[in-house]
Amino acid sequence: MGSMVLAAVSGPCVNCHTMHNSQGGDPMMLGGVTGPLGALVRSSCLGCHTTTLSDPLATPSGGSGLYPFVKSTTAGFNDDNCLAGGFFPADDGTANQGKAHSLGSTAAPPGYNATPDWYTGDTNGLSCAGTNGCHGSQSVLDEMGAIKGGHHAPPTVYRILWAYNNGTVTGVAGIGATDYEKALIAGTSAPPGSYARSAATKARNIYKAGTTNDTVSRLCANCHGQFHSDVGSASPWHRHPTDVKLPNEWTVQLDTLETDVDAKYNPFGFDALVTTGKKYATCLSCHRAHGTANKDLLRFAYLTGDTGTAAIQSAGSGLHYGCLGCHNKQR
Amino acid sequence: MAWKRRSMVLSRLSFFLLSIFLLFVFYILAVPSPVLAKVIGECVNCHTMHNSQGGTPMPGVGNIPETGPFSALTRGTCVGCHSNTGSATIKTLGSSNIPVVFNTVPPATGTELAGGNFYWVVNSGESYGHNVLTIPGIVQDTKLSEAPGIPTQAQNGAPCDGCHSKIADCTSCHNPYHHGEDERPVVGVTQKGNAHKAVYYRYLANGSSHHSAGGVSGIEDSDWERTKSSSDHNEYKGGVLSTSGGHDADRSMSDYCGGCHQKFHDSSLVGTSSPWLRHPNNYALPAATNKEYRLYNTQDGTTIGPYSTEAPVARPVLSGYTGPSSTVTPGTDQVFCLSCHRPHGTPYKDILRWDYDGMIAGTTGTTARTGCFICHTSKDGV
Numbered sequence: 001m002g003s004m005v006l007a008a009v010s011g012p013c014v015n016c017h018t019m020h021n022s023q024g025g026d027p028m029m030l031g032g033v034t035g036p037l038g039a040l041v042r043s044s045c046l047g048c049h050t051t052t053l054s055d056p057l058a059t060p061s062g063g064s065g066l067y068p069f070v071k072s073t074t075a076g077f078n079d080d081n082c083l084a085g086g087f088f089p090a091d092d093g094t095a096n097q098g099k100a101h102s103l104g105s106t107a108a109p110p111g112y113n114a115t116p117d118w119y120t121g122d123t124n125g126l127s128c129a130g131t132n133g134c135h136g137s138q139s140v141l142d143e144m145g146a147i148k149g150g151h152h153a154p155p156t157v158y159r160i161l162w163a164y165n166n167g168t169v170t171g172v173a174g175i176g177a178t179d180y181e182k183a184l185i186a187g188t189s190a191p192p193g194s195y196a197r198s199a200a201t202k203a204r205n206i207y208k209a210g211t212t213n214d215t216v217s218r219l220c221a222n223c224h225g226q227f228h229s230d231v232g233s234a235s236p237w238h239r240h241p242t243d244v245k246l247p248n249e250w251t252v253q254l255d256t257l258e259t260d261v262d263a264k265y266n267p268f269g270f271d272a273l274v275t276t277g278k279k280y281a282t283c284l285s286c287h288r289a290h291g292t293a294n295k296d297l298l299r300f301a302y303l304t305g306d307t308g309t310a311a312i313q314s315a316g317s318g319l320h321y322g323c324l325g326c327h328n329k330q331r
Numbered sequence: 332m333a334w335k336r337r338s339m340v341l342s343r344l345s346f347f348l349l350s351i352f353l354l355f356v357f358y359i360l361a362v363p364s365p366v367l368a369k370v371i372g373e374c375v376n377c378h379t380m381h382n383s384q385g386g387t388p389m390p391g392v393g394n395i396p397e398t399g400p401f402s403a404l405t406r407g408t409c410v411g412c413h414s415n416t417g418s419a420t421i422k423t424l425g426s427s428n429i430p431v432v433f434n435t436v437p438p439a440t441g442t443e444l445a446g447g448n449f450y451w452v453v454n455s456g457e458s459y460g461h462n463v464l465t466i467p468g469i470v471q472d473t474k475l476s477e478a479p480g481i482p483t484q485a486q487n488g489a490p491c492d493g494c495h496s497k498i499a500d501c502t503s504c505h506n507p508y509h510h511g512e513d514e515r516p517v518v519g520v521t522q523k524g525n526a527h528k529a530v531y532y533r534y535l536a537n538g539s540s541h542h543s544a545g546g547v548s549g550i551e552d553s554d555w556e557r558t559k560s561s562s563d564h565n566e567y568k569g570g571v572l573s574t575s576g577g578h579d580a581d582r583s584m585s586d587y588c589g590g591c592h593q594k595f596h597d598s599s600l601v602g603t604s605s606p607w608l609r610h611p612n613n614y615a616l617p618a619a620t621n622k623e624y625r626l627y628n629t630q631d632g633t634t635i636g637p638y639s640t641e642a643p644v645a646r647p648v649l650s651g652y653t654g655p656s657s658t659v660t661p662g663t664d665q666v667f668c669l670s671c672h673r674p675h676g677t678p679y680k681d682i683l684r685w686d687y688d689g690m691i692a693g694t695t696g697t698t699a700r701t702g703c704f705i706c707h708t709s710k711d712g713v
Contacts, residue, residue, distance in 0.1 A: 098385070110383040227381045236402035240380040286380070296384075303375050304425060314426070315510060316371030323374050330374075330510045 009151045011064030018042050038144030045128035045135075045143060046071060046088075046103070056083045057182045068180050070290050079293045080189075083180035084205050085159075086288030086297065100291020101134075102126060111226035115166050119223060129160075134289070138164040138222060158208070163218035166225075170213040175273055177203035181263075188260040190300070190311065193318040194331075200260045200275075209243050209269020209280035216269065217242040220283040228283075240286075243269070246279045251328040253279055265299050266325035281326070369530065370509040372427030377412065378404045392424055394435065395467055409501040410449075410466050420444050420557055430555045432675050433466055445556035445565055446533070447673030447682065460676025465500040480594035504587075504674070506536035506546070517566075517649045519548035519582055532568070535587050548582040548649060561637035561657040569645030569665035570613045572598035584645060585612040588668040595668075611666060616644065616706065618662030623709035625661045629700070632713060635659065641684060642670050642705035666706060 009016075018028035021036040029035040031047035041048075051060065051069040054076025060067055068083050077087035088103065089096035104125040112119065120141065121132040129135040129143040136146030150160035157171030177184070184202035207216045220242075221228035232238035246253045246268070258268060258275045268275075269282035287297045294306040300322035301312040313323040315330040324331045370377070379389040382400035391397060393411025401408060414433040415422050420442045422429050431438075433449040452460035453468035462469045477486065477497075501507070511530035514520060519531035530536075531546030550566035552559070570583030574597055580586065589596030595609055602608030604617075616624040627644070628636030637657040638644065644659055645667040646652065672682045679686050685702035695712040698704070704711040 107386055110386050111381060224381075227383070232400075232402070237404060238400035238402060239382060240404060302373075304373065312373055313375075314371070314373045316369075327510075329512065 009065065015063050016041055016043075016048070038142045039148065041144055051076070054081065056081065056087070057180060079185075079299075081186055082288075082292075083182055083185070084177065084288070085180070086290040086292050088291050098295040099293060100297060101289070103128070109223035111224040111228075111230075113225040113229070114164065114222065118164055134219070134222070135160045136162070138162060138169065158216070161216070161219050163213055163215070164222045165213045165218060168213060170218070172216055172219050173208040173214040173273065174216055175206040177205050179203055181205060184260060184264055188264045190265060190319075190321055191261060192311070194320045195259075195261060197255060197257050197259050199257050200263050202260050202263070204258075204260075204263040204267070206273050206275060207267060207269040207282050207284050208271070208273060209282045210271030211243065212271075215243050215282065217283045220287075220289075224283075240281070242281055242283050242285075244281055246281060246326055248278075250326065252326050261321050262325055265321040266323075279326075285326070286323075369511060369513055370427060373425045376424040376427045377406055379406050380404060408465065409505075409507065410463075418442075420448070421554060428554075442557050445552065445559075445673070447675035447677050449676045451676040451678050455678065458680045458682075459678065460682050461498055461504075461674060463498045463501060463503070471497070478591040480592035480596075482591075482593035485591075505534045506531070507534045508536075509534075516550050516653050517548055518551055519546050519568075520650070531582075532584075535584075545580070545582065547584055547587045549584065550649065550652060550655065552655065556640065559640045561640070562655055564638065564640050564643065564655045566649060566652055566655050567643060567645040567667060567669060568649055569647040569667055571647075572596060572601055572611070572613050574599050581613075583613055583647075583667070584669055585667040588612075588674075592668075610671075612668050612670075613645070613647075613665055615647070615663055615665050616659075616661040618660075622661075624706055626708040627659050627661060628705050629708055632708075635661070639705050641701065644670060670706070671703075 017040045018035070019040060021027050021029065021040075027035055028042055029037075029047075030043040031050065033043045033047045035042070037044065049067065049069055050071040050073060051058065051067075052073050054072055054074065056069045056072075056077060057066050058069070059065060069077075070083070070085060071077070071088040071090065073090050075090040077090075086100070088100045092102075104127075106122050106125050108122050109119065118131055118138050121127065124132045124141075127133040127143055130140050130146030131138060132141070133143065133146075136143070136148070136150065138146075140146040147160050158174030159172070159176060161172040163170050163172055181202075181204055184200075184204050187202060209215050209217065217228055227239055228242055230239065231241050234241075248254075252262075252268075256276060258279075262268065266285050267282075268279035268285060270277045270280065286299060288299060289297070291297055292299060294301050295303045298306075302323070304312065306312065311317065311319060313319065315324075317324070318331055320328075320331065377392065379399070382389050382404075384390070388399055389406060391399065391407040391411055393407030394414045394416045395411055397408055397411050399406070401411075405412065410433055412429055413431055414435065415431040416435045418434055418436050418439040420431045420434065420438050421444075422431055430444050431448075432444065432446060433453075435450070438448050438450055447460065449460055449463065449466050449469065452462060453466070457472050457474070462472050464471065498504070508530050513530040519536075532549035532551060533547070536546030548568040552563065552565045556564055567584045568582055570581030570586055573580070573586075585596055594600045596612060600609065601611055604611075616627055618625055626632070626635055628639040628642070630636045636659075638655070638659050644664040646664055671684060673684060674682070677683060681687065685698075687702075689698050690703045691698060692710045693712040699711040699713045700708075
């Protein structure tokens, strides 16, 4: 299904690097990006991970190997054609507002309560990595410096992600699908009601959850800490819990299967990174990190008017995924 | 001959399939679709995951100012959701219909729901309803420091008075398990799920760990009696009086009221028919021909009338009921607490369904055959 050790980047160095950002008197940057950039790269994160086409995992023109793309300039991505992290919209206009992390925004992250205050994106604008973003070191400003070692050395952390934990930096654990869940997302449809549960067959990520500092929800808490720590308790919750085990008596906990539908619409977290263990709620059980076709980066339609491909979550609707994938009593 | 046999077989098969189909259609048409008590509708109507939208707290759906986050990730408190600044007593959020128990303006005439309305407590005074302290405008009663008829175990600072001496919030009476499994048509017959999360009639359930789990049974009218008639109403569960009342033993409505007003429900304190010391409840309307109650709700003075939504009766046994019935049977059906009262609030003192001061024995006026006289049919002047 996946491995912690993903293949390091391979291919001609010139595809990604330029020594002096100069060739025949001209700069060597790609994608309209102004250089030079850290680590001698020829483009920004999005510059390399954006495609003009619609295949989210493909070899770009002039490149080699498969690039995971998080943005399509021709709006080629949607909730059934993207990778596990989701996608940024081609058009950052009003219609797509709230459906993705707003790159470039200086707004304070909702629920931000980090101590010490590490985030600089409220001054510089949200970006992909470093102290302005999510990937890489949370103490390095330069994006390329922050993700240093993430592309060439076999990764030791999940998706070049570290949780800040208010100063105690811990690499996020997890097992990544080798195809970034491309086949799972493309090959799984939201059923209109209940469905015959059988074990997942497509490659999927396995998210770390639990009480340790290396969970994926801890990463989200770097910026949205209040949503992780100020949630109340089981009687009663004030905000949706994360890194909490689903109650033993819930249907999904009694059925140890994780299906392709669950993996796409309401994936569980596991404390031992094996899907035969108890199921946990994580941030990624409901959200994708980059963006989706639904508001609030949700994997499913929750708000009236959501344009995602799944029906809106509604008590009594009989749906068996999304909110109702776990909350079986509300089906 | 072979084709003839085949034809006969096919003919019989077709007849069989047609019969099954017709039976199925008949079943669908004849058996009313159950109206579920549990909430349905878009999750977003009532819930917010993080109480954050666009960097600001999620706007509530209630009609009173209040700030989250709220328990169970709701977008308002009980009264926040179940209140309305307009006069409508049912409001709609998306595809969810929400019963309103607190209008900040007079409820639309004739549309008040079965439980009554806290508007009257706020605007008419403390004797016009239960003083639930979380409702804006309601304060601790100036005359009553504890519930009238309070159980001895809860009197004067006794251990039980923490729950039984005041109505701190809606959960003093309701255990609002909105998504719990309930059965139809009679809710609360068998306990489903966790003992303190089982669904009972109108979520009237014992939520305390100090009591054995229990609650009230009943048939819930689909629009909370916003529209009502003798054949369109709640059906209430009756039971018995007892010296240990208030513990939901018989799942009756009156026994539940007895949780706080126990002395009004205690068989040793209410008395007997000779004489009653307090108004009976969970007691069958006498059927004897020399008793006035046999003419319950009479319209002509000589024959019994239909079920009255003004002075309802309770049924000691609800099994067998598939819905509301307009028939009242003296000797079986009972007077109970809600025959005279509504639990939230009414326009009348003592949370009565009518103006007690207007009940004039011997009257032939407009109050004849109303209120008390619906049962006490010989006491008015008609």
